[in-house]
Amino acid sequence: xxxxxxxxxxxxxxxxxxxxxxxxxxxxxxxxxxxxxxxxxxxxxxxxxxxxxxxxxxxxxxxxxxxxxxxxxxxxxxxxxxxxxxxxxxxxxxxxxxxxxxxxxxxxxxxxxxxxxxxxxxxxxxxxxxxxxxxxxxxxxxxxxxxxxxxxxxxxxxxxxxxxxxxxxxxxxxxxxxxxxxxxxxxxxxxxxxxxxxxxxxxxxxxxxxxxxxxxxxxxxxxxxxxxxxxxxxxxxxxxxxxxxxxxxxxxxxxxxxxxxxxxxxxxxxxxxxxxxxxxxxxxxxxxxxxxxxxxxxxxxxxxxxxxxxxxxxxxxxxxxxxxxxxxxxxxxxxxxxxxxxxxxxxxxxxxxxxxxxxxxxxxxxxxxxxxxxxxxxxxxxxxxxxxxxxxxxxxxxxxxxxxxxxxxxxxxxxxxxxxxxxxxxxxxxxxxxxxxxxxxxxxxxxxxxxxxxxxxxxxxxxxxxxxxxxxxxxxxxxxxxxxxxxxxxxxxxxxxx
Amino acid sequence: xxxxxxxxxxxxxxxxxxxxxxxxxxxxxxxxxxxxxxxxxxxxxxxxxxxxxxxxxxxxxxxxxxxxxxxxxxxxxxxxxxxxxxxxxxxxxxxxxxxxxxxxxxxxxxxxxxxxxxxxxxxxxxxxxxxxxxxxxxxxxxxxxxxxxxxxxxxxxxxxxxxxxxxxxxxxxxxxxxxxxxxxxxxxxxxxxxxxxxxxxxxxxxxxxxxxxxxxxxxxxxxxxxxxxxxxxxxxxxxxxxxxxxxxxxxxxxxxxxxxxxxxxxxxxxxxxxxxxxxxxxxxxxxxxxxxxxxxxxxxxxxxxxxxxxxxxxxxxxxxxxxxxxxxxxxxxxxxxxxxxxxxxxxxxxxxxxxxxxxxxxxxxxxxx
Numbered sequence: 001x002x003x004x005x006x007x008x009x010x011x012x013x014x015x016x017x018x019x020x021x022x023x024x025x026x027x028x029x030x031x032x033x034x035x036x037x038x039x040x041x042x043x044x045x046x047x048x049x050x051x052x053x054x055x056x057x058x059x060x061x062x063x064x065x066x067x068x069x070x071x072x073x074x075x076x077x078x079x080x081x082x083x084x085x086x087x088x089x090x091x092x093x094x095x096x097x098x099x100x101x102x103x104x105x106x107x108x109x110x111x112x113x114x115x116x117x118x119x120x121x122x123x124x125x126x127x128x129x130x131x132x133x134x135x136x137x138x139x140x141x142x143x144x145x146x147x148x149x150x151x152x153x154x155x156x157x158x159x160x161x162x163x164x165x166x167x168x169x170x171x172x173x174x175x176x177x178x179x180x181x182x183x184x185x186x187x188x189x190x191x192x193x194x195x196x197x198x199x200x201x202x203x204x205x206x207x208x209x210x211x212x213x214x215x216x217x218x219x220x221x222x223x224x225x226x227x228x229x230x231x232x233x234x235x236x237x238x239x240x241x242x243x244x245x246x247x248x249x250x251x252x253x254x255x256x257x258x259x260x261x262x263x264x265x266x267x268x269x270x271x272x273x274x275x276x277x278x279x280x281x282x283x284x285x286x287x288x289x290x291x292x293x294x295x296x297x298x299x300x301x302x303x304x305x306x307x308x309x310x311x312x313x314x315x316x317x318x319x320x321x322x323x324x325x326x327x328x329x330x331x332x333x334x335x336x337x338x339x340x341x342x343x344x345x346x347x348x349x350x351x352x353x354x355x356x357x358x359x360x361x362x363x364x365x366x367x368x369x370x371x372x373x374x375x376x377x378x379x380x381x382x383x384x385x386x387x388x389x390x391x392x393x394x395x396x397x398x399x400x401x402x403x404x405x406x407x408x409x410x411x412x413x414x415x416x417x418x419x420x421x422x423x424x425x426x427x428x429x430x431x432x433x434x435x436x437x438x439x440x441x442x443x444x445x446x447x448x449x450x451x452x453x454x455x456x457x458x459x460x461x462x463x464x465x466x467x468x469x470x471x472x473x474x475x476x477x478x479x480x481x482x483x484x485x486x487x488x489x490x491x492x493x494x495x496x497x498x
Numbered sequence: 499x500x501x502x503x504x505x506x507x508x509x510x511x512x513x514x515x516x517x518x519x520x521x522x523x524x525x526x527x528x529x530x531x532x533x534x535x536x537x538x539x540x541x542x543x544x545x546x547x548x549x550x551x552x553x554x555x556x557x558x559x560x561x562x563x564x565x566x567x568x569x570x571x572x573x574x575x576x577x578x579x580x581x582x583x584x585x586x587x588x589x590x591x592x593x594x595x596x597x598x599x600x601x602x603x604x605x606x607x608x609x610x611x612x613x614x615x616x617x618x619x620x621x622x623x624x625x626x627x628x629x630x631x632x633x634x635x636x637x638x639x640x641x642x643x644x645x646x647x648x649x650x651x652x653x654x655x656x657x658x659x660x661x662x663x664x665x666x667x668x669x670x671x672x673x674x675x676x677x678x679x680x681x682x683x684x685x686x687x688x689x690x691x692x693x694x695x696x697x698x699x700x701x702x703x704x705x706x707x708x709x710x711x712x713x714x715x716x717x718x719x720x721x722x723x724x725x726x727x728x729x730x731x732x733x734x735x736x737x738x739x740x741x742x743x744x745x746x747x748x749x750x751x752x753x754x755x756x757x758x759x760x761x762x763x764x765x766x767x768x769x770x771x772x773x774x775x776x777x778x779x780x781x782x783x784x785x786x787x788x789x790x791x792x793x794x795x796x797x798x799x800x801x802x803x804x805x806x807x808x809x810x811x812x813x814x815x816x817x818x819x820x821x822x823x824x825x826x827x828x829x830x831x832x833x834x835x836x837x838x839x840x841x842x843x844x845x846x847x848x849x850x851x852x853x854x855x856x857x858x859x860x861x862x863x864x865x866x867x
Contacts, residue, residue: 301750322753332751340751345744350737354752357737366733 076149569799585645627768
């Protein structure tokens, strides 16, 4: 791809970007949220048309007018959000659009299944061709997406943030798959902002910042810190700065908590935990061990089956979310920010009063006081550096990092005694992650309690004062973060005993 | 500055979309007329003439628009909370029935009878709408299903009520007419008095207006539209309902009682449609009759809400447009012989284009560039 430029109105999403990928190479595309990575790949895949610039495949210039052209020329894309039919089998999804038929258009499922099985064996992508998509784990669904592109004859595979939804174990499996594919001569373009992964799998890395091509580097010759600096445009500290602090009295006590998960099975199963003022307690664990259910139970969004949650000496088990926020001073940065944390159609000012719209100074009796609501927004926008700095900007127009800043601003402005931060840096770039971590430490330093739940072990290790490991709905170990052995935590997370 | 903002609202916002859709709707209707062998200019001219050429016609347009504005408000209000109120029809029927009952059975002074009639009708219809909301909140039954069924329940309930002695007038298939004290007609007694007749004859314009059954319904409709706008945009209740409509998960997370909001919203929507039914009885028909088919006020309300961009003021404007088309459209049959159904094609096309904002935006850009 040479000098690709894409403009949306006056906004330049891609400014004369060059990208060269060789056969059998893993090329990482690194950049902050909104830097233009996905735009560039959408141009390659024919979803968007470039304003100027050319694309060459095997030396031949090509106009990629739509995805069908891209597919015909061996380009395959695995989107961050999978595009699968849940109620179809693996094979049905893979052949969708290219179904093998017998005479009179009758589907030939046996042939299809055989082909799929063959493909999955050749590249080490283990999936059962007859399984239904809805029964598969996220990692397996991703393998189906990869198989789909291979079935259509892809030679160049674009993976858009492939690890964002995977567990550590699944990430390792994906790395293996990528190796198999490149050995078979396929080229991979991987969009990511996780530096560790780039070092692990990529050969080359192209860095984009604000639509501009910053550099293309040989991954073996640079450090993670150098990559980060190129991406953000300044030095980034990975270490979370924090002073030593002596935690105070117990503020939250969870006893024998049992919560059912989505399928009626126990997700949280007899969990005990204590949290003190002025500490960050990190919960480490692999996704699906009851973390989501625990948070929802604590915040009143899910019914507790048995056990109790005591906040500042009062039983808050099964109270409504409104009561828990209002009377018991628990704030919550939700795990799924777009589903729970904000209303897309509301502007920043409206989103900032999601819990406090019914209280002064934002309303008087039944009427909203818009002047105060907008003043509040201006103050928080300034204080938390939310961009764009206009209170009437709809939330949908904010980048992921700024959406998260808005949520943090709102939650912290309630003056909570306990802040629950679930996956607070998911999908954020390095700069925004640094910001979020600082905000959490600031709350702790003000003597508040912080409960951090994250699937990123590094994050838990770096930010927490104490670490509780969750496995199959129970806390299986509590460790001091000071001088903790990463392997010990890893072992506990996997269900071993320390 | 202001013109710039208006321009932005027009080009990117809902107003441009609506205006272009309306123009396109008339264009498509015109093409249909040409294909059918009529002169579209003559036909549309007949509509315009039939709508505006006499003061009486304008009065009729207002009378036609009144119930549509309110059923439009009903659908629009529910839509803002993410609910599709197909049940405005049934709520209208319930409101009309209760107003007819209270209007006939009670004997009160006019200043009490009129508001009480309206209030009782709105409350009954609010319960009717709220029931659908409750079924959704409690059992998860989709409101489209439950309101369609409640429409038919209301339909037969209304017809059955006419068999009750003391309400249905035996042998007529109609109810007894409501008391004078429950009516909102303007000058109805005076109009048939000697002086009234004299006045109508001697005053060209006002007299002509008075030939139509003018009533206070439109005033109530506009007050309710302002109230809807105020509730949605200026109150905590409106904030809650809009949050639930846009993203129920986030609303729940923020401590808003989503289930209660659904019931509240459907109740208010029901009350609005019920007011339409009540005003129709109190101002125009003065009784209810056995229904052979659904009258369609509630269903037309869906179209009005869509054209009015689900807002209070929008519903008023769209209600007038729709009322004008309905009344004016009824005249093209006599004037040029074209079928009145062309109006349905125009309205249908307008909604079709409103549902395709992408297409309209492309057209607007094309025109600009």
